[in-house]
Structures are given as structure tokens and as C-alpha cells.
Amino acid sequence: MPDRVRTSGTPTVSVVINTLDRATELAQTLRALRRIRYAGEFEVVVVNGPSTDGTAALLEEWGEDLVLGSVDVRNLSVSRNAGIRLAAGEIVAFLDDDAIPEPEWLTELVAAYDSPAVGAAGGFVLDHTGHAFQYTYGSVDRFGVAETHLEAPCPERCYPASWKIPHLMGTNASYRRTALEEIGGYDEFYEYFLDESDVQVRLADAGYLIAQTSRARVHHHFAPSHVRNAARVPRDRYPILKNKLYFALRHANDFVSIDEILRMFHAYVDHHREDVRWQVEHGNLVEADRARLEADAQRATEDGLRGALSTTGPAPTDVSRHRDELRAFDTLSRQDPRCFVLVSQEFPPESFGGIGTYTRDLASGLAAAGHDVHVLTRSADFDRVDWDDGVWVHRLVVADEERPADAGSVPAHIWAWSRACLAEVARIDDVTPVDLVEAPLWDAQGIALVRDGRWPVVVALQTSLAVWLESHESLATDEEWMAGFGRPVLAAEKEVLERSAAVRGISRAIVETVAALHGLDLGGRSQVTALGVGAPRLLDAERHVARVEREAGRVNVLFVGRLEERKAPDVLLRAFAKAWEREPSLALHVVGDDTIVWPAHGTTLRQWYETELGDDPSARAVRFLGSVSEHQLALAYGNSDVFVAPSRYESFGLVFVEAMMRGLPVVGTDVGGVPEVVRDGVDGLLVPADDVDALADALVRLGQDAALRSRFGANGADHYAAEFTAEAMADRTERFYDHVLTARAPLR
Known part of the structure; x- marks a missing residue:
């Protein structure tokens, strides 16, 4: 040697x-x-x-x-x-x-x-x-x-x-x-x-x-x-059989007799016969594959014997003629890569609500900066880890269970999800040390992580249950519901806020509101880092037929959001009826899950609308599209002229950013974080919450003034590019994480 x-x-x-x-x-x-x-x-x-x-x-x-x-x-x-x-x-x-x-x-x-x-x-x-x-x-x-x-x-x-x-x-x-x-x-x-x-x-x-x-x-x-089909079943078994015999004859011949090698090989062929039979019975192969196996086995035996027992044996391959100069491969290298874990029960493409959408864009931005980024989200089928252009997406199946003793008063399904996330973070940490975990306050998703204490946990402060209950009086006054779910979750929210390493608010309004509702002074542990949205993904237009269509002389108005009380779609429908009476060029397209039952009247919004306003002449200009795919949502934005979201409260209003990114003028309400996103009279129009007449006036004004729509849309697109890109969000968040990890007070 x-x-x-x-x-x-x-x-x-x-x-x-x-x-x-x-x-x-x-x-x-x-x-x-x-x-x-x-x-x-x-x-x-x-x-x-x-x-x-x-x-x-x-x-x-x-x-x-x-x-x-x-x-x-x-x-x-x-x-x-x-x-x-x-x-x-x-x-x-x-x-x-x-x-x-x-x-x-x-x-x-x-x-x-x-x-x-x-x-x-x-x-x-x-x-x-x-x-x-x-x-x-x-x-x-x-x-x-x-x-x-x-x-x-x-x-x-x-x-x-x-x-x-x-x-x-x-x-x-x-x-x-x-x-x-x-x-x-x-x-x-x-x-x-x-x-x-x-x-x-x-x-x-x-x-x-x-x-x-x-x-x-x-x-x-x-x-x-x-060599194998989509069911991972070998299509061609000839090489497998041939090489099995050849390998054994080449490497076992000095240890056992040829007869013993052949007995092993024939048993191996029998094993494949049984496997093919089973695969045929279960639909992974067809009947003709049985006959093919027999022909393959005969040919493999002859060729394997011939190759192994030839007098010369295989000639060594000359692999010494290698290149002398290495062509270095460029990587996304950085001196201080961190490992971040983002928790979000919703995540595209399975679900793409506000938290899921911004989590995807934040994860991609942090990964593009050279960090290791893992997202923990729910799976409907089986536990798996997908790699999506730089982000490790861990999809977890979490079954509801009886509340264990260590959960305290936390509802069982909330504790089960948080505990599953804790176990997965530990699994990640075993390979790549985790620097920081971020989890939304909604559903107190970080509760098990903050109790465990091994990693700094940042709470992402969006709409919380405390805020949500402000616009759901029927549940807030339901003593049975509050005792079994409401108060335990409110207590879990407060615990997460108190025990977390830091709080990342998506607007000044939500930080101030949540702190007041929970009676907390978040002080220097909180920082506002505005959200951002990634550029629209390219669509194959030929594969997707738009459900929102353009028509000459028509002004398409788009609403996107959960059809629940907080989003005030009932106010929008009443306002639209008044606006259409004055400007019949308007057409309203409502995107969102229309199966949600409103506790106040025991029906869905769509059922309420059909009862209350279904006979109004404006009804023919209203379309409920229900939940749509990401592709259909992009097409809906692209074929609309005005975006509207008259919420009773918004912690930020990511849908406004999505609309402005596409050059749409927007109509919203001057509540919560919306004024921090939409500049009234510049990017669009803001009206008081629950004001049907003011909302109708805004829709009519934009419906009748194409030049105003164009100016607001252009301003909004510029505002998005300057403040609300995914890259800007990732940069702000990365700097905040750095301050958390270096134990300095966050920048204010």
C-alpha cells in the first residue's frame, strides 16, 4: 500500500x-x-x-x-x-x-x-x-x-x-x-x-x-x-438481481462455496417473486411484471455468473486524470449565522392568512441573509420536513388530547401544539444549536417554550384573544365559554408576555392596546418592527382562470379577510348597497371563508346578507368567492381597481400592504395599526369604524375618479417599496433579534 x-x-x-x-x-x-x-x-x-x-x-x-x-x-x-x-x-x-x-x-x-x-x-x-x-x-x-x-x-x-x-x-x-x-x-x-x-x-x-x-x-x-416508480417500487429488477449475484461471487468466493452463494441468490430471487406478487395485488405493479421478473431472473443469473467468473475479472478504471485547479463554489456565507425557529400554525400553501403569509416572507428574508431558519407549522397528514428555497418547514401532526398535569389551566389543544413545538425545537437544537424562537401571541403558542426556558422566546404581537374579545361581545359575556376557554387563554397570553425574552410588536397600536388590556408595562422588552410582504410570485396564467374578471366600464372592489365581526364585512355590505345606488359601475368581490357562523345571529355572513339585502338591486353586483387558492388570490388582486377592509380593529393590516404592493388604492378604517400603514389621502382613504355612510362615500369617490385611483395606487406602491418589502421586514427583525441575543436594550 x-x-x-x-x-x-x-x-x-x-x-x-x-x-x-x-x-x-x-x-x-x-x-x-x-x-x-x-x-x-x-x-x-x-x-x-x-x-x-x-x-x-x-x-x-x-x-x-x-x-x-x-x-x-x-x-x-x-x-x-x-x-x-x-x-x-x-x-x-x-x-x-x-x-x-x-x-x-x-x-x-x-x-x-x-x-x-x-x-x-x-x-x-x-x-x-x-x-x-x-x-x-x-x-x-x-x-x-x-x-x-x-x-x-x-x-x-x-x-x-x-x-x-x-x-x-x-x-x-x-x-x-x-x-x-x-x-x-x-x-x-x-x-x-x-x-x-x-x-x-x-x-x-x-x-x-x-x-x-x-x-x-x-x-x-x-x-x-x-428504475423505480412514484410508489418507490423498482420497475426493472434485472440489475438488482444481476449485481447481487456478481457482488457475492466477487467478494464472498474466498469465504464460502459457490453452491452456498447460489443458494443465497435463489432465495433472494424468491424474495423478489413474493414482493412482485404483493405489489401487483396492491396496485403498485401490473400482472405483466410477474412474467418480466422471471425473464429478468434468468438473464441476471447468466450475466452475473459470466461477469464474475470470467478469467480476467473487471478491469480497474483509470480515474487518475483529475483536474488540477478547483473551481470554488460561491455560498451565502456570513461570519455570524444564527439559527432561528419561527412558530406559526398557519403557513402557505396549506393556509395563507396574515400570520402565515408574513411568517413565510420573514423566514425567506432571514434565510436569504444567511441564517438557518426553521418554521414549525401544522400538518394535516404526517410529520415531515420540507426544504423550501432556504427555509426548513417542519409540518407537525398534533392530535387533541386530554389536558396533562403539566399544562395547568391551558386548554388541551393549545398545550398539545405548544408542547409539540417544544419537542421539535429540541430536535433541531440537537443538530444545530437554536439561538432564538419566535411565536405568535395568538393561542399562546409559545407557552411551553417560555416555561421550558432553554431558548430565548420572542413573542410576535399581533391580534390577541384579549383584543379579539373587544369586538366579540357575545362570547366575552358568555360565562361558560369564558370559564372553559376565554380566561385560561387570557392567563396564558399574560404568562407568555411576562416570561418571554422580548416582544416584537407589528404596530405601536397593538403594543399599547395589549399592554393596557393585560395590565403590563412591556417597557424596553418591546419593539415595533413593521411587517412586510414578498413580491408576488409568478403565475402560470394559462393554468389559472381568474374568478374576478375585468369588464369595460366596471370598477372592481375587492375585500379579503376572515368573514367575522372584527373585520366588519357586514358594514361593508351595507355601505356597498348605498354606494352602488349612487355609482352602479361598482362590483364587490368578497374573498374569505364564508362558512363562519356569527354568534350574534347564528348564521353565516352570507346567509345574513341573503336575508337582509338579497333582494336589493345591488346584490347582483356582489359575489362571495369563499376561500380561494394563493393563485386565485393573486389574480383577484390583479383584476381589481379598489381594495377595501373596514375592520373594527386591525393590529397592523397586512392586506393593505398586499394591495398597495400591487398598486391598488385602498379604503380602510382609522383604527389600530391601520394609520401606521395607510396614509389617509395619500395611499387611500380612511374612515371611522362602523360608519356605513362614510364608507359608502369613500367607495363612490374612488369609483367615480379614475385619476384619484391611479394617484393613490402609485403612492401606495412607492410606500410599499420604501417601507414594507419582505427584505425591509427581515432586516428590521434581524437587528431586533441581534439586540435580544446580545442582551442590549432594543432600539426605540
């Missing part, structure tokens, strides 16, 4: 991605690599197989950022060897084209090369849920039988001629490049399956150590491919 040289503390690394017909997944993987934090330099090598989708165009967009290669066969080993020859790094790290590495992935991988004897290193692989492990510590024997969830690494098994060795999964495996050159790269007889195992057995037989680390983690989305 030649002399082996220890790598430097930060050796250069070539990250090799072998891709085939996965342009969408590959784009995500490449964007994730921008967020890698590594003290040394690394490059990204992409070897494209005979792809027929948009992979070539995607790689052209990335241009000089990548080292590009290609192969014209569907053979992963051929593609891997091409990647090795293109690699200039001392370490070659392989990453699948449907995998997302965590930011510290390379740092943790390289740390395992602490001895010149280490020839390979790999880490853990999370499955498509991001919650369960597809692979942890593993081993493989000379029959190619793998164990994937050992309790600990097994370096004691790594020596020449060991029957069982430590094993790394191919989507998270790295190698010392000189070691790969020494053993002759990948055996190209393996088009896929056991290709990685073969390399690792040969490395062990050459005297190298294979290191396993729990902290170098990738998330494997396990996308469909030409």
Missing part, C-alpha cells in the same frame, strides 16, 4: 452530483448547496446522463458556477467515474440529485478524515419526511446484505478480508480521491445497486478505514426515476 498523506484541516472538496432526468429536484439541490458552511473551499461537479427533460437548460443557467460533465449511458458507475476524473478536490463527496444537505454537512464529513488511514466517510440520511431516518449507522457483508440502523458505528469490523464492514449510503458518502484512484474507481459492471458497497469493500480490503458520523446529514427525497 502506498504512503498515505494526512489531509489538511480544511481539505478541498469536490461535491459530485450524478443526475438523470431530474431537473426540478436538481435545482433544489444546487440551491441548497449555496447554504453550505465550510471553512475550506469546495466545488460542485455535475455529471448529466442522457437526460431528456430540462436538465441541460438548467445547467446552462448555472454556467461557470459548476464543473460540468456528461455520459451517454444510464450507468451510475460510469457517471461516478466521470465525476471523479473531473474532481479537483482532495475529498470527493457524492450527493444524489434529489437530496438536500444540511448546512454543516461538509464540515462534519471532513472532520471524519482525522487520520490518513480513513479512505471514506459518510453520515446519516433522513427519508422524504425529514423526520425519520432512511439510513443511520450501517454495515454490509460479502453477500451484499446491508444493515441500515445499527446503534453505533462499527470501525472494529473495518479490516482486509472482514466478512462484514461499515457501510455508507451512496447519497451521503465521501472518499479520499487518492484512495479511489488506488482501487480503480467504480466497477462499471454495476449500472446501479451495490455499486457503492463494492467500492467500500475494496477500500476495506486495501486497508482503508470507513468512518461513520451521525452529524453529517442529508435529506433524501427519493424521487421517482427510470
